[in-house]
Amino acid sequence: MPTTYAEVAAHYRRLITDGELAPGDLMPTVRAAADALGTTTKTASRGLQALDTEGLTEVVGSHRTVAARQHVAVTGAQRAEMLTRTGRNYSPGESSVDHSAERAPVTDPLVCHQLDIEPGEEVVIRRRVFCGADGERQVYATSxxxxxxxxxxxxxxxxxxxxxxxxxxxxxxxxxxxxxSSPTRLDARQATPEDLAALGIDAPRSVSVAVLVEHTLWHDETGPIEFFEDVRAPGVGYVVSK
Known part of the structure; x- marks a missing residue:
């Protein structure tokens, strides 16, 4: 049973990202959460408030509900874990567009280093854009x-x-x-023209747009086998899991 507020938050965060609690659903009261998880009301309250801060839930009047419009998205590694647990790779209301897959040579030094290949070697490149419940383009994902x-x-x-x-x-x-998978690495950089086009961001060439970038490396017994990159639109946070 959860014993800290972070564990309470992680429990309900997972239910939200897995779709067991959907946008608009009522969250349990502090007392109900404390009883269900065998913890104190103080701990349960702090855990639920953490979800408010993250934008996953919101308090309207005397009720706490799952937020209808969430400016957060799961990481690539979390999406993989969700797919393993539930068979779904979308959070509630989420969708994806602009899917592509091709065999192509790679010269990007980072990708070559991560996959331990020589520049010019071919890989399979899969791309897609994940959208929020309102169709807002949130994450440009490449594998x-x-x-x-x-x-x-x-x-x-x-x-x-x-x-x-x-x-x-x-x-x-x-x-x-x-x-x-390796731990997800978070970095920030200037968005490339490809990033801007994929995320539907119309910015003058003279304006620099900063984006949050996540990298995750996957490997089997032989060595590196897949490298993820998720580029988040400005203002789109990520779900922190424990």
Missing amino acids: WIHLRAYDVVPEVLTTKSRLTPWWHITYKERTGQEIH
Whole structure:
């Protein structure tokens, strides 16, 4: 049972991101949360208030509800965990557009270093844009997948919005090897023209737009196998999980 307010927040945060609590749903009262989780009302209150601060919930009158319009989105690693737990890779109301998949050579030094490949080697590149409940473009996501994975799971080249089951699961079934993720790394940088176009941001060339960027590396027993990059639109935060 949760014993700290952070654990209370993490419990309900997971229910919200997994879709068990949807936008507009009533949140439990402080007393109900404390009883359900076997903790004190003070701890439960602090945990629920943390979700208000994060923008996941909001208090209207005497009721706390799941926020209808959330300016937060899960990270790529959290999305993968959600897919494993629930079979879904979308939070409530979320959708994705502009899906693409191709085999192409890579020269980006960061991607080459992370996947331990030589510049010019081919990988599978999957791109998509995740949108919030109101259609707002929130995250421009790119995955670079080692051809070692493509040799086992050629389905990664599909342009479908999702692979069922997730290709990591198929890879394990076909090879017996687990795929594990590194901790997500957060950085900030100036948005590229590609970022701006994907996120629908109309900014003059003379204006610099800062974006939050997340990187996650996945690997199997042999070595690096997939590299994630999520670029968040300005003003879109991320869900902190414990």
